[in-house]
Amino acid sequence: xxxxxxxxxxxxxxxxxxxxxxxxxxxxxxxxxxxxxxxxxxxxxxxxxxxxxxxxxxxxxxxxxxxxxxxxxxxxxxxxxxxxxxxxxxxxxxxxxxxxxxxxxxxxxxxxxxxxxxxxxxxxxxxxxxxxxxxxxxxxxxxxxxxxxxxxxxxxxxxxxxxxxxxxxxxxxxxxxxxxxxxxxxxxxxxxxxxxxxxxxxxxxxxxxxxxxxxxxxxxxxxxxxxxxxxxxxxxxxxxxxxxxxxxxxxxxxxxxxxxxxxxxxxxxxxxxxxxxxxxxxxxxxxxxxxxxxxxxxxxxxxxxxxxxxxxxxxxxxxxxxxxxxxxxxxxxxxxxxxxxxxxxxxxxxxxxxxxxxxxxxxxxxxxxxxxxxxxxxxxxxxxxxxxxxxxxxxxxxxxxxxxxxxxxxxxxxxxxxxxxxxxxxxxxxxxxxxxxxxxxxxxxxxxxxxxxxxxxxxxxxxxxxxxxxxxxxxxxxxxxxxxxxxxxxxxxxxxxxxxxxxxxxxxxxxxxxxxxxxxxxxxx
Amino acid sequence: xxxxxxxxxxxxxxxxxxxxxxxxxxxxxxxxxxxxxxxxxxxxxxxxxxxxxxxxxxxxxxxxxxxxxxxxxxxxxxxxxxxxxxxxxxxxxxxxxxxxxxxxxxxxxxxx
Numbered sequence: 001x002x003x004x005x006x007x008x009x010x011x012x013x014x015x016x017x018x019x020x021x022x023x024x025x026x027x028x029x030x031x032x033x034x035x036x037x038x039x040x041x042x043x044x045x046x047x048x049x050x051x052x053x054x055x056x057x058x059x060x061x062x063x064x065x066x067x068x069x070x071x072x073x074x075x076x077x078x079x080x081x082x083x084x085x086x087x088x089x090x091x092x093x094x095x096x097x098x099x100x101x102x103x104x105x106x107x108x109x110x111x112x113x114x115x116x117x118x119x120x121x122x123x124x125x126x127x128x129x130x131x132x133x134x135x136x137x138x139x140x141x142x143x144x145x146x147x148x149x150x151x152x153x154x155x156x157x158x159x160x161x162x163x164x165x166x167x168x169x170x171x172x173x174x175x176x177x178x179x180x181x182x183x184x185x186x187x188x189x190x191x192x193x194x195x196x197x198x199x200x201x202x203x204x205x206x207x208x209x210x211x212x213x214x215x216x217x218x219x220x221x222x223x224x225x226x227x228x229x230x231x232x233x234x235x236x237x238x239x240x241x242x243x244x245x246x247x248x249x250x251x252x253x254x255x256x257x258x259x260x261x262x263x264x265x266x267x268x269x270x271x272x273x274x275x276x277x278x279x280x281x282x283x284x285x286x287x288x289x290x291x292x293x294x295x296x297x298x299x300x301x302x303x304x305x306x307x308x309x310x311x312x313x314x315x316x317x318x319x320x321x322x323x324x325x326x327x328x329x330x331x332x333x334x335x336x337x338x339x340x341x342x343x344x345x346x347x348x349x350x351x352x353x354x355x356x357x358x359x360x361x362x363x364x365x366x367x368x369x370x371x372x373x374x375x376x377x378x379x380x381x382x383x384x385x386x387x388x389x390x391x392x393x394x395x396x397x398x399x400x401x402x403x404x405x406x407x408x409x410x411x412x413x414x415x416x417x418x419x420x421x422x423x424x425x426x427x428x429x430x431x432x433x434x435x436x437x438x439x440x441x442x443x444x445x446x447x448x449x450x451x452x453x454x455x456x457x458x459x460x461x462x463x464x465x466x467x468x469x470x471x472x473x474x475x476x477x478x479x480x481x482x483x484x485x486x487x488x489x490x491x492x493x494x495x496x497x498x499x500x501x502x503x504x505x506x507x508x509x510x511x512x513x514x515x516x517x518x519x520x521x522x523x524x525x
Numbered sequence: 526x527x528x529x530x531x532x533x534x535x536x537x538x539x540x541x542x543x544x545x546x547x548x549x550x551x552x553x554x555x556x557x558x559x560x561x562x563x564x565x566x567x568x569x570x571x572x573x574x575x576x577x578x579x580x581x582x583x584x585x586x587x588x589x590x591x592x593x594x595x596x597x598x599x600x601x602x603x604x605x606x607x608x609x610x611x612x613x614x615x616x617x618x619x620x621x622x623x624x625x626x627x628x629x630x631x632x633x634x635x636x637x
Contacts, residue, residue, distance in 0.1 A: 034619065087616030097621055101630040120589050122557075127548055251592060255614035266607045272592065273611045 004030045006314050007094050007107030009085045009256060012040020013300045014292025014307035015113035016068040016077075021311025023075035025320045030105070031072070032083040032096055037143070039065035040115055041135070042300060044142045046170075047163055048443035048502070050188075050402040052420055054336055055301045058404040058441050060502065062142075064300070088112070088260040092287055109287045109314040112257050113307060116250035116271065116293040121155075124210040130217030134164040134247035141171050149243030153220050154178045155208055156247030157371075159187035159299070164247060165195050170467060175200045176239045179222050181207040181229055184353065184368040188345065189398045190444025194464075196371035197521040199484030204369050209236060211244055220244055252294045260288055269350060271297035280330055281310035289314055298347065305337045343399040343421035358399045359423055372482040373397055375518065382425040383414075383447075390434040390451040390460075393517070394424045395482075396444065408441035439464050440501035449508075452516040459516035460493055465507035470495050471524050479511045479519030488515040490522055528604045529569055536602060539565035549597065550590040552583020557597055564601040571612045574598060584620050587612060 006022050008015045011033035023029045037043060045061020056064050072079060087095035092107045118133035132148060134156065140146045152173050154165045157180040165175045178195065183205045185192045196202065205224055209231065212219040224235035251272040258264050262275040263284035274295050281289040291310035292303035309330060316326035341347055344354050356362055361381060366374040373395060378384055383394025392413055394405065399421040406416040406424065413430040416422050432449070439447045439462060449462035471477065471492045479490035488511050496506040511519045545558025555578050568577045571594065580594050581587030591612065599606040617626060
């Protein structure tokens with residue numbers, strides 16, 4: 001039986017981060033992953049991440065995946081792919097299917113970072129080809145370059161549903177609607193807004209009645225639900241679609257830990273059956289640790305920190321660092337994790353209806369119900385100001401832990417302050433040069449550069465644009481409002497695509513000046 | 526004593542309902558009605574349901590349906606899904622062909 005100091009199951013953000021922490025201390029570490037590519041879900045994440053610099057904010061997920069993999073290889077981690085761990089037994093014996101045979105390994109310590117699987121819900125027609133998980137759709141699009149369909153209905157308005165809807169459109173699919181049985185949009189408002197402004201309707205308090213079709217999906221009927229989630233007769237709506245994506249949550253894949261004999265608990269707040277462990281991932285069995293979604297559903301940024309925590313704990317357990325060093329390292333990681341677990345979407349706030357921002361401003365009701373901030377609501381947020389000449393308009397209306405915009409502006413136009421969840425404000429005496437770095441740095445695509453009066457009756461609006469092909473300068477089209485409906489005619493003044501923008505193009509359109517604060521997206525005529 | 530240990534508790538008779546023909550476990554083709562009926566036949570735990578119906582025992586090993594099955598059983602018993610112990614986790618954790626499962630690698634043993 002081959003022996004390793006540390007065996008890690010799962011080469012996702014948590015597993016790789018744990019491996020790096022361990023290997024850089026000289027620990028002989030192997031990572032097994034059942035997929036043929038490492039990185040877990042990271043390589044499917046083509047959007048820019050939220051957070052602060054230390055959380056790798058504004059970097060696209062797949063780039064973070066590449067960075068982790070590089071770091072892991074440089075630190076001497078052995079990553080074995082197409083390696084399916086089928087069992088975890090007493091005394092940390094790990095049984096792995098490699099190729100056509102079964103291999104046994106022994107780990108002096110084991111970190112389980114197996115992640116999560118998608119939940120399903122069932123309705124008449126749910127077994128028809130064309131009903132797929134949103135994560136599966138994302139795998140098809142971003143890893144295999146295959147469109148799941150042409151016209152899609154998305155069930156679920158959490159971040160997965162919102163992000164995948166946007167990516168489906170980037171790949172050329174049409175998203176017919178985003179539907180959620182909950183009365184409020186579950187994901188970040190900025191993610192909802194970037195989808196809504198392209199014209200995708202949101203149906204909250206609605207769910208699927210049935211999928212239609214004989215041998216594949218040809219349509220879907222949804223209906224409104226009351227507070228007990230029962231259908232309200234007469235509220236049915238039909239959509240012709242060929243694909244239904246389900247983004248209805250994730251469940252931890254914790255079976256290996258249960259098999260090993262770890263104490264488990266069923267915790268709906270954590271997504272299902274999870275190992276009972278301390279904040280650093282130490283389970284009830286000595287030498288077995290858990291990190292990432294397997295111990296509670298969160299997201300990739302926290303999984304990376306949890307992975308590093310588990311790696312540090314394993315290093316101490318194996319005697320490569322002493323308790324004092326472990327304590328110091330964990331305290332630093334605690335701070336980083338706490339930084340992420342702030343704001344309206346913090347794990348402790350899950351399911352709560354939040355009425356006001358930390359600044360005491362009313363949350364946009366329309367954002368939660370329809371996916372966009374209404375015109376009569378937008379002016380109350382501190383990032384939305386008016387002045388002469390070009391200036392940033394920051395339509396960031398919820399407290400989320402994210403601050404790259406503050407560092408992006410060299411002129412010091414944007415300030416968030418020390419509290420990472422604070423809404424960004426436009427500072428008083430700064431001079432915007434129109435460089436557009438703030439627009440490109442906002443992971444939520446919520447910053448616009450507006451010149452409200454160009455002197456000739458027109459205004460210009462610069463917006464983040466991530467669809468190909470790019471409209472050409474001079475092309476005519478329409479300006480869409482935050483709700484995705486036509487507000488005016490528009491003409492493309494310029495499209496800037498600098499390397500520093502990292503694939504977020506800056507499209508500047510000219511609109512009549514009365515629409516300067518209304519037009520937020522461009523569609524070619 | 527919890528809601529599950531008192532097996533003499535009356536949960537009422539099995540009454541057919543709309544939606545009973547809905548497929549829940551795709552791998553083993555088990556419907557919602559079959560699961561509901563199994564509860565009234567006395568199968569009050571996920572382990573019993575799995576052995577009685579094979580729901581969650583197919584190719585995906587309950588990865589798709591286990592939450593759905595749990596929800597149906599819990600509702601029928603009038604308890605929270607969290608009160609139901611999830612199914613036992615056993616190797617192999619992933620579907621695997623018997624010829625591979627039986628193929629113990631020799632090289633690993635040679636090293637010790």
